[in-house]
Amino acid sequence: MEPNKILNLSVDCVVFGYDTNTKSLNVLLIKRYLESETTKDVLVNDYVLTGYHVYEDETLDESATRVLKELTGLTNQYKKQFKAFGNPDRLSNKKDLIWVQNQEFNLRTITIAYYFLLKTEDVDVDNNKYEAKWFPVRELPELGFDHQQIIEEAHEDLKTKCLVEPIIFELLPDKFTINDVQDLYESILGIEIDNRNFRRKLINKKYIIPLDEKQVGVSKKPAQLYMFSKDIYKKMYHKNYLINI
């Protein structure tokens, strides 16, 4: 039996997935489709974030973790609660009203928004019962509710955070090349980075560890693989209070 839902409270999850091959930072969205029973007109046909009510007896973090697992099967992914969205009119779009009609939603629902970081390849979208699909973060489809705004704010938070904490490695496979990291930064930030300077900077970090391995199966010079050591990072870390205003 399903636990009691808090009817005016939900979590929504912005699932970021990076695809090393296409160099694309993606967001995982689920299809929302409804047609009129009488006229067969399409009433709703767009995408939304995955989300669900919070249960009475779980924490907000647990709720987000549960929602991610339900959609992807994944647990133990990096997550961050980044903002609550609760405008009185956030569900008052016509499409959204139709959609919400037959659900146990309060019209005034507050959602606690999380984002997750993982690898696109870790999600099996082909056999997904919610018709989940990846979209490049800069080519989003039509979105329901206020999910466009939620994704934008998640992306902004990610931009800020990836400059300051080593969360970038949550989006990469365990073994990666220096250029993978650069490509990912460029995808997230929407900028170009000088390869020589970036490379030097990264290789000098003690927690970026070169492996005795190179890429395989590429039709060009195979690149050196590296790993990120969270342990070394934590040991070496000391906050620097650089005032940068």
Place this chain on the structure above:
Amino acid sequence: MEPNKILNLSVDCVVFGYDTNTKSLNVLLIKRYLESETTKDVLVNDYVLTGYHVYEDETLDESATRVLKELTGLTNQYKKQFKAFGNPDRLSNKKDLIWVQNQEFNLRTITIAYYFLLKTEDVDVDNNKYEAKWFPVRELPELGFDHQQIIEEAHEDLKTKCLVEPIIFELLPDKFTINDVQDLYESILGIEIDNRNFRRKLINKKYIIPLDEKQVGVSKKPAQLYMFSKDIYKKMYHKNYLINI
């Protein structure tokens, strides 16, 4: 007539106030006191953040603004929504249960936490109907609910943010000295800063504008006063994507 309250949803406000004279970063707290009607035992005697239910027809931001105004009379202060707190057991402390007993609180209440930045002197605590009182952020009294944690997380967010955005000036009067700014940074961050280096750095910013004025009424060499120009700051600002991991 009071608008409808959302019974399981509140905002809590961490009001930071800086006192230039005592060089103290303070938090504004309100007294919580209750004694037994029969035995006269003191049942609850501590402090809490100011907060209140969200109304049905207002945004979260409006709710926080209203709560601040109710306590301090102030509007138009810098505010930031920084986290939602909603653990199922966050009101389950014995004192808190007693306190909540006669209020229209749901036991499972989610609170959206904001912090505000202002000047201690702008609040008239002597004539405050909630018995509001300032406490140095590093010498907090016993606190109800999970408000200790909320304040700590607000402080952490403030530490991070003041390094990157010019919010420090929200805590200072319009006219300030360079040493005021340094003292404030030291209070927030809990570090010591080299005066010569700091001074040079700040004076070189185009948006720190020297005034034709010096301190008055000080029994020592009066210091040069400066102001912060938000306009110039905005014009000059361009995001730098310095990767600092």
Place this chain on the structure above:
DNA sequence: GCAAAAGTGTTGATTGTACACCCATGG
């Protein structure tokens, strides 16, 4: 004239930035 805080310069180290070509590999 004294107490108290304001204000001032230099140097070396570190870090950032701009920039163009050769190399190794698979096919």
Place this chain on the structure above:
DNA sequence: CCATGGGTGTACAATCAACACTTTTGC
């Protein structure tokens, strides 16, 4: 042998960090 992306070095500029004494004022 060629196409592709991997990998490399130098020089200049900017910023940071360490460090101690003189100046100005009110009293």
